[in-house]
Amino acid sequence: MIRINRLFVLGVLLGILLTWVNPCVSEVFVQCPGDLNGDAIPDPYLPGGAPNPEYRANVKCMHLAAGDGYITMADGTPMYIFSFADLTGVPPDQAIEKGMLAATFPAPTIVADEGDEFYLTLTNVGMMVRPDLFDPHTVHWHGFPNAASIFDGVPDASVAINMGSSFTYYYKVVEPGTFMYHCHVEATEHMQMGMLGNLYVRPAQNKLPDGTNLNGFTHHTGYHYVYNDGDGSTYYDVEYPIQIGSFDPEFHIANETVQPLPFAYMKDKYPMLNGRGYPDTINPDPLPPPPANINRGVHSQNITSLIEANHGQKILLRISNLNVTRFYTLGTVGIAMKVVGKDSRLLKGQNGEKLYYDTFSVTLGGGESTDVILDTSQVSPGTYFLYTTNLNYLNNNNEEFGGMMTEIVVK
Amino acid sequence: MNRFLLKCFSLTLFFLIWVLLLPPRDASAVIDGISGNTFNLVAKEGHISTPDGGSVLLWGYAIGNGRVQYPGPTMIINEGDTITVTLRNELMQPVSILFPGQEDVQADGGIEGLITREALPTDDPGTPQDESTVTYTFTATHPGTYMYHSATFPELQVEMGLVGAIIVRPAGFNPNAPRAYNHPGTSYDREYLFLLTEMDPRIHETVEKFGVDALQGTDYLSNYFPNYWFINGRCAPDTMAQAFAPWLPTQPYNCLPRMHPGEKLLMRVIGGGRDLHPYHHHGNNSYIIARNGRMLESSPGMGPNLGMSVFTIKTIPGETVDAIFEWTGKDLGWDIYGTGPGFEHDCVDGNNDGFDDNTHEYCADHGKPLPVILPENQVLSFGDFYSGSPYLGKKGVLPPGAGTLNVYGGFFYMWHSHNEREMTNYDIFPGGMMTMLIIEAPGVPIP
Numbered sequence: 142m143i144r145i146n147r148l149f150v151l152g153v154l155l156g157i158l159l160t161w162v163n164p165c166v167s168e169v170f171v172q173c174p175g176d177l178n179g180d181a182i183p184d185p186y187l188p189g190g191a192p193n194p195e196y197r198a199n200v201k202c203m204h205l206a207a208g209d210g211y212i213t214m215a216d217g218t219p220m221y222i223f224s225f226a227d228l229t230g231v232p233p234d235q236a237i238e239k240g241m242l243a244a245t246f247p248a249p250t251i252v253a254d255e256g257d258e259f260y261l262t263l264t265n266v267g268m269m270v271r272p273d274l275f276d277p278h279t280v281h282w283h284g285f286p287n288a289a290s291i292f293d294g295v296p297d298a299s300v301a302i303n304m305g306s307s308f309t310y311y312y313k314v315v316e317p318g319t320f321m322y323h324c325h326v327e328a329t330e331h332m333q334m335g336m337l338g339n340l341y342v343r344p345a346q347n348k349l350p351d352g353t354n355l356n357g358f359t360h361h362t363g364y365h366y367v368y369n370d371g372d373g374s375t376y377y378d379v380e381y382p383i384q385i386g387s388f389d390p391e392f393h394i395a396n397e398t399v400q401p402l403p404f405a406y407m408k409d410k411y412p413m414l415n416g417r418g419y420p421d422t423i424n425p426d427p428l429p430p431p432p433a434n435i436n437r438g439v440h441s442q443n444i445t446s447l448i449e450a451n452h453g454q455k456i457l458l459r460i461s462n463l464n465v466t467r468f469y470t471l472g473t474v475g476i477a478m479k480v481v482g483k484d485s486r487l488l489k490g491q492n493g494e495k496l497y498y499d500t501f502s503v504t505l506g507g508g509e510s511t512d513v514i515l516d517t518s519q520v521s522p523g524t525y526f527l528y529t530t531n532l533n534y535l536n537n538n539n540e541e542f543g544g545m546m547t548e549i550v551v552k
Numbered sequence: 553m554n555r556f557l558l559k560c561f562s563l564t565l566f567f568l569i570w571v572l573l574l575p576p577r578d579a580s581a582v583i584d585g586i587s588g589n590t591f592n593l594v595a596k597e598g599h600i601s602t603p604d605g606g607s608v609l610l611w612g613y614a615i616g617n618g619r620v621q622y623p624g625p626t627m628i629i630n631e632g633d634t635i636t637v638t639l640r641n642e643l644m645q646p647v648s649i650l651f652p653g654q655e656d657v658q659a660d661g662g663i664e665g666l667i668t669r670e671a672l673p674t675d676d677p678g679t680p681q682d683e684s685t686v687t688y689t690f691t692a693t694h695p696g697t698y699m700y701h702s703a704t705f706p707e708l709q710v711e712m713g714l715v716g717a718i719i720v721r722p723a724g725f726n727p728n729a730p731r732a733y734n735h736p737g738t739s740y741d742r743e744y745l746f747l748l749t750e751m752d753p754r755i756h757e758t759v760e761k762f763g764v765d766a767l768q769g770t771d772y773l774s775n776y777f778p779n780y781w782f783i784n785g786r787c788a789p790d791t792m793a794q795a796f797a798p799w800l801p802t803q804p805y806n807c808l809p810r811m812h813p814g815e816k817l818l819m820r821v822i823g824g825g826r827d828l829h830p831y832h833h834h835g836n837n838s839y840i841i842a843r844n845g846r847m848l849e850s851s852p853g854m855g856p857n858l859g860m861s862v863f864t865i866k867t868i869p870g871e872t873v874d875a876i877f878e879w880t881g882k883d884l885g886w887d888i889y890g891t892g893p894g895f896e897h898d899c900v901d902g903n904n905d906g907f908d909d910n911t912h913e914y915c916a917d918h919g920k921p922l923p924v925i926l927p928e929n930q931v932l933s934f935g936d937f938y939s940g941s942p943y944l945g946k947k948g949v950l951p952p953g954a955g956t957l958n959v960y961g962g963f964f965y966m967w968h969s970h971n972e973r974e975m976t977n978y979d980i981f982p983g984g985m986m987t988m989l990i991i992e993a994p995g996v997p998i999p
């Protein structure tokens with residue numbers, strides 16, 4: 142309870158600071174063409190019912206808060222984090238209040254379609270538990286092709302948004318694939334603290350007219366592909382983003398308690414998939430909020446890693462790694478992975494040859510991604526495992542069994 | 553983060569400007585090193601410095617009687633040439649050179665070692681041969697990027713600094729139309745070296761204070777825990793300072809890749825230490841054309857058709873990767889040279905490749921304004937590499953002191969280990985295995 146009182150006091154202090162720092166210019170400012178009320182949702186119609194002339198069907202918007210919060214580790218330990226919260230749909234005058242302490246891990250998943258114009262507004266809501274910090278934040282769309290430095294989110298090479306204000310990133314989305322995103326401010330700290338999320342782009346091939354012949358493969362409305370493969374070879378039925386991550390509890394505690402940060406001795410002890418250790422990974426629902434109302438009751442771990450498919454379906458796993466300390470290998474037992482993509486590109490050679498291959502393990506360092514397809518028609522119904530073959534990371538800190546593992550259920 | 557440290561970082565970076573204002577050199581000389589057929593290396597002791605103020609004991613290779621250096625001199629040689637490398641030992645223990653990727657290496661002199669012949673610290677005057685010198689000879693049969701390092705007590709000696717790069721130019725190499733291998737699919741405009749290494753300072757301290765034998769009382773070699781990370785022998789931000797900077801006498805090489813839009817940049821990446829590093833290059837994907845000095849081709853003459861596009865190069869100890877990076881600015885959806893008064897320019901695409909024939913502007917985006925309003929300066933934090941303008945080659949109004957390191961209004965992209973822990977210098981962020989790529993506006997001179 143002491144913590145909540147402290148939080149309350151600090152929150153009030155921060156609120157004062159936010160208005161005091163820059164009373165004239167600091168404000169939430171959502172830029173989203175066609176959006177009439179600042180909630181980052183484009184409105185096709187004007188209030189009277191007439192079509193909105195500003196509305197464009199390929200414009201997508203999102204509003205993210207950057208701030209702090211809490212999650213619960215698989216061994217029950219609450220963990221202080223920095224991350225993003227989804228403010229899309231929230232009126233701008235409520236955005237700061239809604240975004241405070243609402244950080245989720247992983248950060249809200251960004252999904253775009255090839256051909257979108259994507260407007261991403263980032264509002265820095267400040268760190269409630271660390272009101273002594275005035276850290277700016279950014280969004281780095283990791284792997285964005287031909288990025289311009291102004292929207293690349295590297296604070297050294299461009300700008301970062303200060304507390305209480307908003308910056309809107311613009312991305313013309315022309316490459317499908319599995320990317321990832323994270324804050325790039327003081328990257329070692331902000332990334333270890335959790336400002337990491339899934340991001341992927343679906344290909345234009347999904348939207349071909351029904352019956353289109355793709356080199357012998359007939360496309361039908363509703364079919365999905367990982368890339369514009371030209372032959373249906375990356376067709377899948379169900380998809381799951383799987384983000385590898387890991388936390389060093391000492392670092393998070395030091396940050397929470399305003400101690401010097403142990404960069405030199407950083408050692409990750411909570412290996413995770415999508416922000417959870419096993420068995421939390423297979424909980425299909427958002428995890429309950431951390432205990433004692435520590436983050437005002439926010440559901441902060443919303444992405445399951447339970448992989449489910451009906452027998453015969455093809456499962457796409459969009460695997461990315463955003464831990465900051467080491468390489469991890471993910472393996473499967475009993476069901477092969479067909480690797481069809483790497484680092485947001487179809488796995489093909491310079492002359493277009495497909496270089497897909499079957500495997501039972503993929504190794505990724507931080508900042509790498511891969512796309513693998515699991516064909517359940519080749520196996521019997523049942524439960525299979527996706528787990529790190531670095532077996533020493535099958536634990537949740539001192540809890541001996543858990544960590545970087547989840548289940549693939551073929552029904 | 554500590555503001556004081558940030559300021560220190562900025563001050564060090566100030567020297568970056570020196571690099572940018574240096575007169576242009578010959579394009580093929582972007583990778584610093586020594587070329588020829590005969591090399592005289594001397595293994596000796598010295599120190600390197602790290603941006604946190606540290607001084608680390610170094611055992612390295614020197615060019616003849618020159619200063620010891622980290623990494624060892626980059627040897628730039630030609631396919632087909634017979635190479636002779638003579639190693640003389642001025643260290644207190646035996647030392648040698650291994651040439652991974654080179655075939656049929658002959659070693660003469662010194663004494664028999666476990667892996668190759670080794671040079672002893674001193675010559676025994678009672679014998680006719682010179683035990684303190686070994687001569688290695690090989691013919692460079694394949695073009696590509698390679699490394700060399702000590703084969704004597706390598707788990708210690710490579711850590712101590714006895715490692716370097718070898719670049720083999722393909723036969724018939726034309727510096728005005730350079731290729732990495734004997735295929736047009738490997739041509740490039742500029743090339744840069746990225747020799748990635750790390751050091752565990754505990755090992756160097758122990759050797760310096762108590763001698764090599766004292767390591768036996770520790771688990772430092774087996775329980776390796778590095779805290780310095782290097783590109784071409786320097787930790788950031790020194791990576792971006794000028795090559796042969798007088799204040800870094802034992803770390804002559806820098807790493808500051810620069811290019812114009814539309815050019816091809818050859819990345820020669822070497823895993824020179826013992827850890828894997830996910831080397832992430834902002835800006836665009838690169839296309840891997842070779843591993844370990846062998847083009848990724850399905851059969852001779854095909855070119856690098858088995859390569860792949862990546863945004864992070866998995867750098868593996870002992871392995872080299874050659875990748876071609878391009879940045880065109882295509883399809884951003886806005887005019888990177890700006891619109892409106894003060895930004896007047898044309899986009900002329902005479903050859904129908906979609907780009908302006910001179911500036912390489914992507915003409916389909918010509919005249920399209922920046923799609924968002926940038927916030928007021930008061931609510932932004934500015935990077936030292938930001939020009940103040942989102943447009944290429946332009947500068948904008950910045951608060952005093954900001955953006956001082958961007959001389960020509962270029963776009964800067966961080967190229968770094970995505971194991972972000974490796975972007976520190978012994979507990980201090982930022983630093984480590986990091987540098988910047990600069991996309992310079994057309995017409996900006998690049999050495």
Ligand SMILES: [Cu+2]
Nearest residue numbers: 278324326331
């Ligand atoms: Cu941040």
Ligand SMILES: [Cu+2]
Nearest residue numbers: 281283508832
């Ligand atoms: Cu990244």
